[in-house]
Amino acid sequence: xxxxxRARLALRLFTGLGLGAIYVPLVxxxxxxxxxxxxxxxxxTGLTLRWWAAVWDNPGARSAVLTSARVGLAATGIALVxxxxxxxxxxxxxxxxxxxxxxxxxxxxxxxxIVTGIALNSAFAARGIPxxxxxxxxxxxxxxxxxxxxxxxxxxxxxxxSLEEASADLGADIFQTFALVTFPQLWSAxxxxxxxxxxxxxxxxxxxxxxxxxxxxxxxxxxxxxLFRPNQAPVVNVVAAVLIVMSxxxxxxxxxxxxxxxxxxxx
Amino acid sequence: xxxxxxxxxxLGAATLALAGCGSSGTSGSTTAGNTPPAPPxxxxxxxxxxxxxxxxxxxxxxYAENGSTDKKVDWVTPFQAQSGCKVNVKIGNTSDEMVAxxxxxxxxxxxxxxxxxxxxxxxxxxxxxxxSLVPNYATISDFLKDRPWNSVGGQMYGIPHGWxxxxxxxxxxxxxxxxTSWGAVFDxxxxxxxxxxxxxxxxxxxxxxxxxxxxxxxxxITNPYELDATQFQAAVELLKAQRKLVGxxxxxxxxxxxxxxxxxSVIGTAWQVNANLINGEGKVKVExxxxxxxxxxxxxTWLVGAKAAHPNCxxxxxxxxxxxxxxxxxxxxxxxxxxxxxACDRTADETFCxxxxxxxxxxxxxxxxxxxxxxxxxxxxxxxxxxxAAWTQAWTQIKG
Amino acid sequence: MDPxxxxxxxxxxxRRPRAVVRVSGFLHRHPLVRLLGLLSAPMLWLVVxxxxxxxxxxxxxxxxxxxxxxxxxxxxTLDNLRTLITQDVYRTVALRSLAVAASVTVVDAMIALxxxxxxxxVASPGTQRLLVAAVLTPLWASYLVKxxxxxxxxxxxxxxxxxxxxxxxxxxxxxxxxxxxTLGYLWLPFMILPIFAGLQRxxxSLLEASADLGASAGWTFxxxxxxxxxxSIVAGSIFTFSLSLGDYIAVKIVGGSTQLFANIIYDxxxxxxxxxxxxxxxxxxxxAVLLYLALIRRxxxxxxx
Numbered sequence: 001x002x003x004x005x006r007a008r009l010a011l012r013l014f015t016g017l018g019l020g021a022i023y024v025p026l027v028x029x030x031x032x033x034x035x036x037x038x039x040x041x042x043x044x045t046g047l048t049l050r051w052w053a054a055v056w057d058n059p060g061a062r063s064a065v066l067t068s069a070r071v072g073l074a075a076t077g078i079a080l081v082x083x084x085x086x087x088x089x090x091x092x093x094x095x096x097x098x099x100x101x102x103x104x105x106x107x108x109x110x111x112x113x114i115v116t117g118i119a120l121n122s123a124f125a126a127r128g129i130p131x132x133x134x135x136x137x138x139x140x141x142x143x144x145x146x147x148x149x150x151x152x153x154x155x156x157x158x159x160x161x162s163l164e165e166a167s168a169d170l171g172a173d174i175f176q177t178f179a180l181v182t183f184p185q186l187w188s189a190x191x192x193x194x195x196x197x198x199x200x201x202x203x204x205x206x207x208x209x210x211x212x213x214x215x216x217x218x219x220x221x222x223x224x225x226x227l228f229r230p231n232q233a234p235v236v237n238v239v240a241a242v243l244i245v246m247s248x249x250x251x252x253x254x255x256x257x258x259x260x261x262x263x264x265x266x267x
Numbered sequence: 268x269x270x271x272x273x274x275x276x277x278l279g280a281a282t283l284a285l286a287g288c289g290s291s292g293t294s295g296s297t298t299a300g301n302t303p304p305a306p307p308x309x310x311x312x313x314x315x316x317x318x319x320x321x322x323x324x325x326x327x328x329x330y331a332e333n334g335s336t337d338k339k340v341d342w343v344t345p346f347q348a349q350s351g352c353k354v355n356v357k358i359g360n361t362s363d364e365m366v367a368x369x370x371x372x373x374x375x376x377x378x379x380x381x382x383x384x385x386x387x388x389x390x391x392x393x394x395x396x397x398x399s400l401v402p403n404y405a406t407i408s409d410f411l412k413d414r415p416w417n418s419v420g421g422q423m424y425g426i427p428h429g430w431x432x433x434x435x436x437x438x439x440x441x442x443x444x445x446x447t448s449w450g451a452v453f454d455x456x457x458x459x460x461x462x463x464x465x466x467x468x469x470x471x472x473x474x475x476x477x478x479x480x481x482x483x484x485x486x487x488i489t490n491p492y493e494l495d496a497t498q499f500q501a502a503v504e505l506l507k508a509q510r511k512l513v514g515x516x517x518x519x520x521x522x523x524x525x526x527x528x529x530x531x532s533v534i535g536t537a538w539q540v541n542a543n544l545i546n547g548e549g550k551v552k553v554e555x556x557x558x559x560x561x562x563x564x565x566x567x568t569w570l571v572g573a574k575a576a577h578p579n580c581x582x583x584x585x586x587x588x589x590x591x592x593x594x595x596x597x598x599x600x601x602x603x604x605x606x607x608x609x610a611c612d613r614t615a616d617e618t619f620c621x622x623x624x625x626x627x628x629x630x631x632x633x634x635x636x637x638x639x640x641x642x643x644x645x646x647x648x649x650x651x652x653x654x655x656a657a658w659t660q661a662w663t664q665i666k667g
Numbered sequence: 668m669d670p671x672x673x674x675x676x677x678x679x680x681x682r683r684p685r686a687v688v689r690v691s692g693f694l695h696r697h698p699l700v701r702l703l704g705l706l707s708a709p710m711l712w713l714v715v716x717x718x719x720x721x722x723x724x725x726x727x728x729x730x731x732x733x734x735x736x737x738x739x740x741x742x743x744t745l746d747n748l749r750t751l752i753t754q755d756v757y758r759t760v761a762l763r764s765l766a767v768a769a770s771v772t773v774v775d776a777m778i779a780l781x782x783x784x785x786x787x788x789v790a791s792p793g794t795q796r797l798l799v800a801a802v803l804t805p806l807w808a809s810y811l812v813k814x815x816x817x818x819x820x821x822x823x824x825x826x827x828x829x830x831x832x833x834x835x836x837x838x839x840x841x842x843x844x845x846x847x848x849t850l851g852y853l854w855l856p857f858m859i860l861p862i863f864a865g866l867q868r869x870x871x872s873l874l875e876a877s878a879d880l881g882a883s884a885g886w887t888f889x890x891x892x893x894x895x896x897x898x899s900i901v902a903g904s905i906f907t908f909s910l911s912l913g914d915y916i917a918v919k920i921v922g923g924s925t926q927l928f929a930n931i932i933y934d935x936x937x938x939x940x941x942x943x944x945x946x947x948x949x950x951x952x953x954x955a956v957l958l959y960l961a962l963i964r965r966x967x968x969x970x971x972x
Contacts (some may be wrong), residue, residue: 015785025816039525082709089705112913124719173691228519240812247807339728515923529822666926
């Protein structure tokens with residue numbers, strides 16, 4: 001398939017416009033982080049640095065970032081283990097329940113967050129488990145499994161089993177085969193899945209609302225609270241701007257590390 | 268002016284919840300009869316002894332600030348220094364959450380709103396308060412003492428802390444004649460169709476009932492929180508008609524403030540702080556009033572836990588939080604009228620108490636304070652009234 | 668394997684402990700045990716913990732609340748379901764929510780497909796990396812902040828009206844349309860990513876073969892690319908559809924006076940007033956999503972998220 005120069009130009013323009021549209025609201029966020037108006041009045045009547053200064057003075061924001069990072073890391077860790085296991089079970093074995101497993105894994109993300117949140121909340125209450133770090137992490141891990149599962153599944157399918165069979169034929173036990181043959185082929189997919197899982201957890205509001213006890217505040221909950229305080233609301237824009245800039249780091253690192261053979265640019 | 272803007276941390280969460288007034292168990296108190304039984308008899312503190320070194324509080328966000336939100340907003344640290352009581356604050360997001368937390372018995376006190384207080388009193392979760400042990404109580408506004416939401420049978424169960432009204436706000440550039448009635452937001456032929464705003468909570472049904480109380484006497488509405496089927500239906504119909512006029516239901520005040528600023532809304536129900544904030548931004552000027560029918564509002568009280576492990580520290584806190592300069596700080600930060608009359612001399616903004624009508628007994632008298640609706644009408648009608656669950660479902664119907 | 672012979676011919680320094688070798692051998696001979704081992708933890712988690720929670724919640728849909736004490740009355744009744752079915756307002760709101768979720772999904776797919784195609788098949792490797800990063804980055808800016816940014820954009824004198832003023836028009840008032848725009852914006856990356864991944868898996872040789880056989884680019888796109896990437900589009904739609912169906916926050920920020928079905932659920936539980944009613948109402952999005960999943964099962968989308 002050869003694209004005419006016109007079609008290429010049209011695609012390029014469309015993509016450019018699409019990305020432009022994606023970034024316009026983010027630019028608004030950035031501008032509002034300097035906006036003197038406490039409720040983001042537009043156009044800004046003046047610019048100020050006081051919101052940026054206020055962030056450094058705000059231990060609440062810092063501890064919320066830490067809480068979110070802690071929850072995100074734990075949930076991602078659990079999702080990595082469980083998602084890898086389900087991916088192997090579905091991809092490497094022919095059995096009747098493969099589709100059921102695939103369905104179960106996707107369910108927590110396919111059902112609206114408010115359903116998952118309320119269900120987990122009532123389950124914790126019924127079993128007398130107090131809400132805390134544990135309940136939030138359980139909630140997040142549940143809907144994070146699917147992204148790890150799918151990334152691992154796609155990779156396993158592409159890898160095939162010939163190298164693993166060769167390893168076994170050469171006498172490696174299954175642990176050695178996993179560590180020396182399977183994992184090195186798999187890990188960049190896990191990294192990509194883990195990163196997406198972490199991002200999902202880091203920005204989750206709804207399930208979090210129903211699984212956090214009062215007092216424990218993840219970053220989105222902190223933002224939620226502060227968005228509705230006039231003398232605090234602009235601070236939220238600063239935090240968002242900082243997050244956007246900082247997100248470049250994990251994305252860049254993962255692109256570097258995974259060193260995926262890229263497929264772009266052939267048309 | 269800036270100073271007056273440093274008001275409320277979290278009215279958002281707080282008052283939202285005040286309003287939403289959650290209330291699962293509205294009243295463990297009211298039984299099938301018409302008169303609530305007496306609350307459990309609990310001992311009252313007779314003297315304030317040495318502090319216990321710790322104090323565990325449940326508070327609306329913005330009521331017990333320790334500098335973690337804003338370094339300059341801190342009245343907990345000086346209290347700790349003065350009393351030797353280390354304060355742990357748990358923020359309650361809703362009245363229900365507060366009631367549930369108080370029931371654990373692990374807290375010494377709570378800043379409760381009108382829809383939570385009675386539940387706690389009748390539930391035996393809070394103890395009567397010996398007001399003579401709180402010297403600052405003497406100068407609390409008289410019209411806040413011995414009220415139905417903070418006392419039972421003449422016995423105070425807490426120290427009033429702050430209050431406010433849901434006022435009518437308008438943009439005089441568009442609404443050129445100052446409205447004097449809530450009719451301005453209910454009139455089906457309103458010229459401001461699509462630019463009217465209303466509060467997004469079932470409790471807003473009370474605002475409609477308050478208007479009907481004045482305009483349709485044949486409904487015999489006595490209390491906008493005690494509505495029987497006919498009265499309730501009338502209020503719901505009024506709001507369904509109003510739905511066609513409403514451009515936006517606001518649930519947080521940043522929403523309302525930005526709507527007035529951008530011109531999406533020009534008239535509607537509001538908190539005084541919203542008006543101050545809009546006028547502070549200077550882009551749009553607004554005016555507020557309590558219309559002739561009166562207004563709904565909130566009143567918060569600090570209560571003492573029945574099982575408080577640190578009662579002496581709690582009594583010290585009651586006196587501290589209602590002391591003139593601290594009460595002034597809280598009121599300005601939160602954006603409400605201080606309960607302490609002497610606080611009015613200590614506000615950073617000298618006109619603060621005038622703006623918030625803090626000492627205006629007539630103004631306070633026009634407010635119907637938020638109370639959770641229950642089946643019990645609180646009068647001769649018995650259990651004929653609609654409860655908050657019915658209000659919630661009706662609110663869905665109204666928004667359609 | 669013969670445990671007596673060093674399996675890697677002395678290349679590794681350490682010998683494998685006997686127990687490990689024995690376990691490995693056992694597992695090697697018993698694939699069923701391996702499978703069960705792999706399934707144990709995930710199934711414990713997803714079936715017992717997750718499905719168990721859902722079952723618990725839906726059981727509560729049959730309960731009611733004592734309006735005096737606020738306590739749950741654990742006596743089965745169909746009242747909640749009856750209310751939901753018989754009162755028109757719930758049908759209206761449910762249909763509105765479905766319409767919003769469906770339009771968001773369709774619009775996102777139409778925007779995402781050309782973008783993902785450009786990213787996967789046209790852009791040079793360097794540009795591709797950059798663009799993928801550009802699509803991923805907004806995911807890290809808080810959902811709430813982005814929704815609120817749209818409020819600034821869509822307000823009466825907001826960015827959009829400001830930009831449209833020279834053309835003598837203005838943006839829409841807050842309502843269903845603005846909610847749809849905002850949700851579509853928020854979930855767009857979730858549509859681009861699976862389609863991009865699907866296109867990357869699509870071998871170029873297929874496209875070349877199609878061209879060699881004389882198909883035009885448009886024809887190849889319709890008859891080769893689209894059918895093969897369709898499961899990925901459907902996979903993306905699971906995100907956009909169900910995230911839209913479950914949202915109750917964006918509509919509060921940019922929805923003006925409108926409400927969506929998730930608001931009904933949230934309002935019943937947030938006030939603590941009527942958790943059983945919330946559970947009953949939650950049946951609607953659950954059934955809608957299950958029906959949707961059943962419809963798309965055949966497309967293989969579940970493996971393409």
